[in-house]
Amino acid sequence: xxxxxxxxxxxxxxxxxxxxxxxxxxxxxxxxxxxxxxxxxxxxxxxxxxxxxxxxxxxxxxxxxxxxxxxxxxxxxxxxxxxxxxxxxxxxxxxxxxxxxxxxxxxxxxxxxxxxxxxxxxxxxxxxxxxxxxxxxx
Numbered sequence: 001x002x003x004x005x006x007x008x009x010x011x012x013x014x015x016x017x018x019x020x021x022x023x024x025x026x027x028x029x030x031x032x033x034x035x036x037x038x039x040x041x042x043x044x045x046x047x048x049x050x051x052x053x054x055x056x057x058x059x060x061x062x063x064x065x066x067x068x069x070x071x072x073x074x075x076x077x078x079x080x081x082x083x084x085x086x087x088x089x090x091x092x093x094x095x096x097x098x099x100x101x102x103x104x105x106x107x108x109x110x111x112x113x114x115x116x117x118x119x120x121x122x123x124x125x126x127x128x129x130x131x132x133x134x135x136x137x138x
Contacts, residue, residue, distance in 0.1 A: 001050075001080065003087045006040040012049035013040045020070035027127050034067070041087050043071075043080050050075030053084045055091060055100075063099040063135075064092050085115050089138060098138050106130040 006013070014031075021027045034056055043051035051071035058065045066088050071080045092100055103126075104112050109119060112134050122133035 001078075001083060002044045003083060004042050004044065005087070005091070006042065009035045009038075009040055010042060012042045012044075013052040013054075016042070016049050016052045016072055017068055017070050019072060021068070025129075027129075029127065030068075038067075039091065041084050043075065043084055045075060045078075045080075051080040051084055053088065055088045057097075058101075061101050063101055064088075064095075064097050066100050066102040069102075081111065082115060085112075089136075093138055099135060100138065101133060101135045103131050104134050106132050109134070 009031075017030055021030045035054065038054040038056035040054050041052060042049050049072075051069075053069040054067050055064055056067070057063070066085065069081055069084060071084075088100065101120075102112065102117065103124070104117075106123070106129075109132055113119070115136070117134040117136045120133040120135055124131050
């Protein structure tokens, strides 16, 4: 697996996010202005994109925020999501950032807990899907 970082939204990330969030999960508002300023990480297997996420600094949260982590069915269960999170953590450490937060779908909160994130007392609903804010100190 290879992970590449982009300073603008690449088509490979659009493809993965569309398949996972729009086609599989039924979200409608997948792309936003954050995509214009975020760093985008894309995981490739045999030259094909299999996963993606984005990382950006949030003035509101006062830290880096990891978001839009998506892995195609073919890449699930192979450590793709974990590798993408670790790539974001390495970037944050190199940039002297000490905290990452994310807004996780409640149903996959356990995935992030295994990676060292802890749930905060902030919950919300995004297009009918319950989410929870999570944090990790680096």
